[in-house]
Amino acid sequence: MKKHLYLMAMLCSQLAFGQTNMVVTNATADAVMAGNYSPANYSSGITATPATISADLNQSISPDSVKAYVRKLAGFGTRQTNTLFNTSTTTGLGAANNWVESKFKQLSALRNNRLLVSRMTYSATICSSTKTYSEVFAVLPGTDLTDKSFIIVEGHIDSRCEDGCNITCNAPGVSDNATGSALVLETARVLSKYNFKATIVFLLTTGEEQGLYGSTAFANYSSAKGRAIRMVLDNDIAGTTLCGPCSSAPSCTSGNVATNSIRIFSYGSASSIHKQLARYVKLEYNEQIKPVAALPMTINIMATEDRTGRSSDHVPFRSKGYAAVRMISQNENGDGSGTCGIVHSVKDNEQIDTNNDGIYDDFSVDFYYLARNAVINANALAMAAQSVKAPTSFTASYVATNQLSLTITDASNAPSYRIALRSLTNDWDSVYTVTTKTPTIGYPGNSSTVRYVSVAAVNAAGVESLFLNELSVTVPAGATTVAATRTAKQSLLDVSANQLGISVLPNYPNPFDESTYVVLRNESDTHYKNAFLTIRKSDGTVVERRKIEVREGINEYRFSYKNEGRIETFYYTIEADDRLIGTRRMMTR
Missing domain, CATH: 3.40.630.10 (Zn peptidases)
Structure with a gap:
């Protein structure tokens, strides 16, 4: 490494x-x-x-x-x-x-x-x-x-x-x-x-x-x-x-022993093909092996491609567009420097x-x-390796409170399908099995919750294909409101998020170790190029300010910060067209 x-x-x-x-x-x-x-x-x-x-x-x-x-x-x-x-x-x-x-x-x-x-x-x-x-x-x-x-x-x-x-x-x-x-x-x-x-x-x-x-x-x-x-x-x-005397962040606690969990690291946001592969590995284990395992394992899907400052052989394949993940033990003994621990x-x-x-x-x-x-x-x-053929495509939309309607295109006419739902987490929240190409499904939570949806085909033996790329399902305009805020250090016009159609959603994960994703939802068909993400410490010090593009649908922006084990509080603010969209709080752990 x-x-x-x-x-x-x-x-x-x-x-x-x-x-x-x-x-x-x-x-x-x-x-x-x-x-x-x-x-x-x-x-x-x-x-x-x-x-x-x-x-x-x-x-x-x-x-x-x-x-x-x-x-x-x-x-x-x-x-x-x-x-x-x-x-x-x-x-x-x-x-x-x-x-x-x-x-x-x-x-x-x-x-x-x-x-x-x-x-x-x-x-x-x-x-x-x-x-x-x-x-x-x-x-x-x-x-x-x-x-x-x-x-x-x-x-x-x-x-x-x-x-x-x-x-x-x-x-x-x-x-x-x-x-x-x-x-x-x-x-x-x-x-x-x-x-x-x-x-x-x-x-x-x-x-x-x-x-x-x-x-x-x-x-x-x-x-x-x-x-x-x-x-x-x-x-x-x-x-x-x-866990050794040191380890690369996200670190383990020195002396800790972990015998029943592993980590999967992969590139990109929670919607990337690599995170989809990590979730597939976890689903297959949880459904096929875990119920009968003598010592069941917990698979932790991590937010980043690898630990801080580290890399491995999944990266070259990812760089060529292939879905790739790194499987690694929950604990490690050393930070790669060769001077601490054994690695x-x-x-x-x-x-x-x-x-x-x-x-x-x-x-x-x-x-x-x-x-x-x-x-x-x-x-x-x-x-x-069962080579179950995935559906060609699918669409998803809200039809009522806590319900989604899907249309699956699949020339192979699989016996059934798996529908995976996720909120702002790395893991799927729910996985449904349906036998129709036009299902309507319910989901936990309220209508203001963002949902990511993906679909896989299931063969007669009950094995899933790899899941298709996720779609984000947005709440119809006017269904939710995220109040805008203003600080003394900002000379921006207050504006309701719905006037521009942009909502600032909770970051994930929160609290975070070294990396998190700031999430926006743009319910309009406007592509905002003059937008900014500003991240401040609790004392107002600007940690990062960058220009961002806000496209229609869900937008995710990665923020990395080496906290060295300290608990710190940050505030992130979104501006678009010289208007304040919203501010939220996040923490390291």
Whole structure:
């Protein structure tokens, strides 16, 4: 993971230009990802109902298995990206890549050679070394070419110590990121025995710690080839339960242990395709696995793309327009600096010294927790790989107090549909099942509450498609009023919000850790370009003032603030056409 915000400018350059000469070494695997193959050649797996698959995932994904993978990877010592070229068969990234490749091939032999093992090679300059690097992946071909898009689960296999370019230190990288790599291997082990309509790619990236090189190469290659990637699940720090002495915001409390929750980070506002994917992962787990799980997990959908100043391999895919999320443990041990906690240091071992007395007294990884995270991933992959076709489109509007009317366009005529409703939160508030394309549904709350609506199709086995992009449903003009306010420091005309048709809605989340969204609703058809958002501290100090555009419908503006654990109060004010629209209060936590 990257550790400082100032690196992001360099990262952006690398994402665009850092890799060249990308090559997939297995032409058959490449053809499958392009959708140019005969599915009949790969249909010898088990065909089972989605419910049967989910139940098996919950039972078959093994803590002992992920433990064996983690320990094997840690045994290679430093997997810094430039150790790829070591001649050793027992240490370094080169040896680790060879072992992973052999594991995939062994697994393929058990699956009638249905798992196609390959490498991607790419040229890059990493730590002043210009070479051709490689990463290992395996492709499980789908049985249906109606939709040629494929699905990726990934984790980076490289590790680092305090100096990200040091190739001689001993950095086993247990938590970051032998855990994510083990998760990918375990999902491949269990999923590869089944037939799925969609192709699944199991990817172990390299060069993550120096600038997301491997994932950027894969994303750039896929985009340049016109490949359709349905979704990407990135796993980076997947097994940590103990919060260390420091962590990147939104931080955990030092010494806290979290064994039953994970976080999903993703780019954009709560209406982005990435947040929609996060909600899909959570829905599938909550409905398929959670009711029967020995220890149910809570999935927390986070507001930002990653923690403050950090990044991971979901970013290059997102930058190419693919839906991508980062799955990460609820707690972490370190802030990426290498000087506090174990992440990015030689201390990232399975056993750790929590009080610096020279004696190991705890573990960096809970393998049962890691296995539970693998179940969450595998279940989402299995359900999405059913390739349920989403509706073409839908419309939604108010018809009465607490009621919405929808019209769904779907040439496939699915047996039923799921309708997801959300207010100003990252989570869906309600998910309905209907059997008509023109449903009228009720929802909790009053008519002044903003609702976001999305729709998915459901097949005969009860599996959802991915949900369509959300629509915001606005209250008819005049139904609500948000009173305007005025302060002594402003020389603006007071105006009722309804005179311009703009309402200032509550920000979300509130209180917030490091980022929140200011929300406006414009009920008119006027596009306001001369509008401003001003954010002040409680003493009147201006923290930020920016020009904004206000389009018809719902408008969201992100505000980021590093509060360093302090509780602070802010006031945000909206002006349009030299008129004050409204002011609201928000707080950090």
